[in-house]
Amino acid sequence: MDRVDRIEKSRFLGREFLVWLWHESEHADGVLPIGKGESVSLWLEEQLTLVSDDLLGRSECKLKGSTPSTTTEAKEALRAGKLPIKAKIRIDRPPQSWSFVFEADTLGLASVSIPALLTEEEDEKFYERMQLVEELEEMLGALFETFLRLRTSPNWERHALPALRVWVKKEPWEE
């Protein structure tokens, strides 16, 4: 298998990562460890897109609102076999806060809103912007690493996947 094949065959993990993030965000008050004793608060907000691809084609469910991930429609879409491909996410690491649209298939980021810049110097603004973007990427990278370690461990089949299935079956108000 060449590298391009390995990249393509692993692409589905982005959607599973987003399911896992969604589940984690609804538990332990959405506080997720990111290593080195640090943790962040993470939640989904405002927009969520789920899709399923099968022989009949692509079926898409686009949800908007203050917290679409907590709606019956979102859970219903999961129960119909759809998976999230795009979600607006907020990450808080007090006193800073980031919001962005996460694209699961590429692990891409769009419409990133970074914490307010401190510098007033025009030349320095670029470095601060990039630093804040790189900090966000690092936090997401750490979360993805946690997910991959779990996903490739025996605990995935034994504990994590069954817990995710129970969560998918439940209505939002049953949580």
Place this chain on the structure above:
Amino acid sequence: MGALRGSITYSKFHVATELSKGFRDRFIEKMRLRAFRPLDPKEEIDHRAGWCSITDPFDLELTSQKVFFNDYLNVGFRVDRWRIPSPLFKAAFRAAERDWLAKQGLEKLGRAQKKNLEKIVMAQLRKKVVPAMRATDLSWNLNTGVVRFFSKSAKSHELLGELFEKTFELELVPDGAYVTAERRGLPEGLVGSLPELEPALFHTERR
């Protein structure tokens, strides 16, 4: 939207290479060779891509000072494209066809004559319009090898990949699950097992 200001929407790529001594001068030289060149109506191409200053797409004189921001290489990726509205082209072609047929005393154009006339009409129209310009920011962190390109357009990605490879002789690898796992230094066994995993079913236990 971009690296310096505005909304932050980008696609992430990786460059896997150790940069050798003196790379900055070499890069500037190579980028100058591939700096944007304005389209000429006489040329038959419908678009051209090239590098420009990240702060001004009309500034095509690339220098170290304009490109290197400490450990970042920042540059604009400019693509100009002729956009002749189809109704305008059709109307101009019909007029030219009538004139030509009258002059030659013919009733209909042959296939080769039609193609030739289309080229002439297109060249005439291109003299009257300004090409559509698009400049996109690119920011390359030279320490980490991460390239952020501030566009999600697949077409732009394709053009960027071509120009980047021609300029730097380096491949741009798009980010994604597998590449992220590799770059985070996860154990080889774990990374190697990722393409072998079966997608999980969250809504049913049955496959």
